[in-house]
Amino acid sequence: MADEEGRALVVIGPSGSGKTTAVQLLARRLGYLSDETTSVDDTLAVHPHPKPLSVITDSDAPLLKHSLSPDDLDLLRPPPSARLHRIVLLHRGDTDRGLLPLAPARAIAEIVAQTSSLVRLEHPVRRLADTIDACGGAWALDYSEVEHWLDDLVALLDVEGRPPLPRRHHPGSGDGVADGSRTPGAWTRVPWRDAIEYDDELVLMIDSRVHVLAGLGVVLWLALEAPLTTDRLVAEVQELWGAHPDAVALVGDALRLMATEGLLRPPA
Template structure:
């Protein structure tokens, strides 16, 4: 299977005797990134990721799909090291204009939930890693499967954006605003917004980057992105759903 994401093409290979159930689940989960047959023959690949065959049972397949998501993400980040400005973030864009909201946050703070909520109205780009061309502000989509709980349980399943009803990625998304998520279970239902100055914004964003030091003039790249996208907003909130109205305003550029 050949995947295209983060402006990179990566081949995923598995043993010949891999269970059909796993191959079907894998192909479906990554449907937004799978390269079509014609492109598969011509698109250059940065290399191959070889995976082991799991046992043919639901639990083993679930675990294998989670490992694959991590491994693919690591390979894509490595391929774009020194080229793209990469954040631990989710992103959605206006399906008409490509105007993109990037929401930066550590794992476990609501990126995936917010991507699910916004992705039904706006183009889903990613819930995990946002790659941005520092020269143009262009966002490189990574519409990977989302790790979500099913049936109210604690176990998460890699789920195709198709199954969640998320809109396809815009063909040419460009970052228009960046926000920093600050989840606080004790916060009021209304979202608190703090505008950070450039130095504070850089200090807050740097820990949520990947391979930043491999970019030419890395701190200048972050500062340049902030100049393009406007001041960084820190959003303090209780639940991801509380962010939807404000996020919609930021995407659409409405007051």
């Protein structure tokens, strides 16, 4: 949806998160752009796709939906042009905390799950991080009934955006395939497509999957810029965080978990 100035608000969520209901209600206050696909180009211009909405018309048959045109639903026409301005991730549940700032690492992970063909872009994780920064951050709507939060969602267009967080880009190889060489006895990174490091989190894309690392996982992945043995990794962690009686066990467990998740290759 977009206001008369062309400032677009996008709501994102998986099936069942209430997107269509939110769009149907919001588009009686803002111009209707799309209920299905948000198509955004390099300039953050949003291209309209005003398809019919799949709407439940009988509460006794919640699985039966009918396609209704935007005109039949009295939705507002969009402005001549629109630009992505605010991003909201829908978190539907039993609580009603409203709009909450969402950490960019988590926002990226949630958005990736709802995108198509993102991996075809160059540096896809960085592109999403850039988009979030350009939109003043991302928000989560923690809600049970979206009707209670329509005023807040519309008002978000006028809320001052948050400043970008410091981050560092760790680009993978252009085709997502890195050097396959192995060092005997050493751990190595699995080839990755793209990664963004924030202060205490790292968003890592391998193939089309995204993982968000925190704490020890971030330290180990960053340390493995070159292959290292377990002993060397333990030493690296203790040099950064100080000595710990269970350092060997903790590092070993973390390495094995990261290998199981497909992020690292164990020693040959």
